[in-house]
Amino acid sequence: xxxxxxxxxxxxxxxxxxxxxxxxxxxxxxxxxxxxxAWEELAAYLCDDFYCIAPDLRGFGxxxxxxxxxxYRMSLVVQDVIGLMAHYSPDEPIHLLAHDWGAAAAYVxxxxxxxxxxxxxxxxxxxxxxxxxxLAKGEAQAKASQYINWLRREDSADLLAxxxxxxxxxxxxxxxxxxxxxxxxxxxxxxxxEREYCLEAMINWYKASPLKVPSLGQVLSDEDMVVIxxxxxxxxxxxxxxxxxxxxxxxxxxxxxxxxxxxDVRIVELEAAxxxxxxxxxxxxxxxxxxxx
Numbered sequence: 001x002x003x004x005x006x007x008x009x010x011x012x013x014x015x016x017x018x019x020x021x022x023x024x025x026x027x028x029x030x031x032x033x034x035x036x037x038a039w040e041e042l043a044a045y046l047c048d049d050f051y052c053i054a055p056d057l058r059g060f061g062x063x064x065x066x067x068x069x070x071x072y073r074m075s076l077v078v079q080d081v082i083g084l085m086a087h088y089s090p091d092e093p094i095h096l097l098a099h100d101w102g103a104a105a106a107y108v109x110x111x112x113x114x115x116x117x118x119x120x121x122x123x124x125x126x127x128x129x130x131x132x133x134x135l136a137k138g139e140a141q142a143k144a145s146q147y148i149n150w151l152r153r154e155d156s157a158d159l160l161a162x163x164x165x166x167x168x169x170x171x172x173x174x175x176x177x178x179x180x181x182x183x184x185x186x187x188x189x190x191x192x193x194e195r196e197y198c199l200e201a202m203i204n205w206y207k208a209s210p211l212k213v214p215s216l217g218q219v220l221s222d223e224d225m226v227v228i229x230x231x232x233x234x235x236x237x238x239x240x241x242x243x244x245x246x247x248x249x250x251x252x253x254x255x256x257x258x259x260x261x262x263x264d265v266r267i268v269e270l271e272a273a274x275x276x277x278x279x280x281x282x283x284x285x286x287x288x289x290x291x292x293x
Contacts, residue, residue: 001016001017001018001040001043002016002017002018003015003016003017004017005062006084006087008080008083008084008087009079009080009083011058011063011064011066011080012063012064013055013056013058013063013064013080013084014036014055014056014061014062014063015036015053015054015055015056015084016036016037016039016043016053016054016055017051017052017053017054018043018044018046018047018051018052018054019043019046019047019048019049019050019051019052020047020051021051022051023049023050023051024049024050024051024095024293025050025051025053025088025089025092025094025095026046026050026051026052026053026094026095026096026097026289026293027053027054027055027081027084027085027088027094027095027096027097028042028043028052028053028054028097028098028102029055029057029081029096029097029098029099029102029103029105029106030054030056030057030060030099030100030101030102031098031099031100031101031102031103031125032100032101032202032205032206033168033171033172033189033193033202034060034099034100034189035056035060035061035189035192036054036055036056036057036060036061037054037061037188037192038054038278038279039052039054039278041180041278041279041282042278042282042285042286044282045282045283045285045286045287046286046289046290049290050095050293051088053084053088055080055084056192057077057080057081057101057102057105058071058072058076058077058080058201059072059198059201059202059204059205060192060198060201060202061192061195061198062192062195065195065196065197065198065201066201067197068204069204069207069208070208071204071208072201072204072205072207072208073208074104074105074108074208074209077105077205078105078108078109078112081105081106081109082109082112082113082116085109085113085116085117086116089116092118093115093116093117093118094116094117094118095117095118095119095120095121095293096109096110096117096119096120096121097121097122097123097289098120098121098122098123098125099122099123099124099125099278100124100125100250100275101125101205102125103122103123103124103125103126104125104126104128106120106122106125107122107125107127107128107233107235108128108233110235110236110237110239111232111233111234111235111236114236114237117237118237118293119237119238119239119240119292119293120235120237120238120239120240121239121240121241121242121289121292122239122240122241122242123241123242123243123244123277123278123285124242124243124244124247124250124274124275124277125250126250126254126255127233127235127255127257127258127261128211128226128228128233129228129230129233129257129261130254130255130256130257130258130261131211131250131254131255132211132212132225132226132228133225133256133257134251134253134254134256135211135212135213135214135220135254136212136214136219136220136224136225137219138214138215138216138217138218138219138220139216140251140253141250141251141253141254142213142214142215142216142218143216144248144249144250144251145213145249146213146215146216147171147174147249148206148211148213149213151203151206151207152203152206152207156203157199157200157203160199160203161193161199164190165190165193168193168199169181169186174248174249174275175248176246176247176248176249176274176275176276177246177272177273177274177276177280178276179280180276180279180280181276181279210226211226212224212225212226230260230261233261234261234262234263235261235262235263235265236263237263237264238264238292239262239263239264239265239266240265240266240267240268240288240289240292241255241258241265241266241267241268242267242268242270242277242285242288242289243255243267243268243269243270243277244270244273244274244275244276244277244280244281245269245270245271245273245274246272246273246274247274247275248274248275249275250275255267266292268288270284270285
């Protein structure tokens with residue numbers, strides 16, 4: 001692995017790179033509470049065939065961390081990702097792979113600049129339209145997403161950092177298989193979380209999001225929900241979703257309706273995997289990605 005800082009739209013981003021730059025380019029977008037290094041297991045299986053490009057996204061790891069919730073609006077994240085794609089693949093479309101919050105960004109990027117993306121791969125991440133629709137019911141997905149309202153509290157960063165990040169680690173595990181999160185991993189993640197303003201910046205992604213999470217049993221009306229134009233959020237390029245069936249944070253219902261929003265989508269479901277599938281079944285996921293691309 002190599003790494004470098006690059007300036008995108010005047011802001012500095014830290015990027016990890018695996019493989020040969022002459023190979024097809026694959027950009028990997030991480031989620032919360034991870035960072036670009038979270039892709040190390042998967043990149044090890046992909047770097048012979050692809051040039052793997054994994055930035056620390058805005059507010060995470062060693063990348064740009066502006067103060068203020070307003071600086072974590074999705075429109076700004078999307079500008080970052082478009083700039084990164086243009087920097088690393090200025091002359092041809094890039095393959096885009098994303099997980100969790102990275103997937104939310106990837107869906108917006110894919111709809112905004114379809115000509116810049118050859119193929120889109122999503123690992124346990126959701127398109128915002130079906131996700132908001134499922135949250136609005138106030139049922140199982142709303143229950144699973146109550147942590148979002150907790151993260152939006154004024155004091156959430158302090159609480160997550162307390163007792164050597166005990167609450168943040170518990171949130172990451174959230175009744176899922178965390179055998180991959182061993183002492184070595186925990187030390188690496190804590191190094192990133194300890195960076196100045198990192199926790200606050202990471203949490204600002206949730207605070208800046210317009211998505212509404214109702215209390216359990218409450219239903220959101222159309223007036224309560226964010227209005228998203230389905231035509232503007234359509235996925236035009238070939239699109240693969242790889243889904244860990246045991247995810248307790250994003251339930252399978254949260255992707256209902258994706259076939260109405262994508263021209264060419266295929267779903268592969270993995271048994272004995274959950275939200276952290278890229279750590280748990282890296283070799284199998286890499287094989288699916290190679291086959292798809």
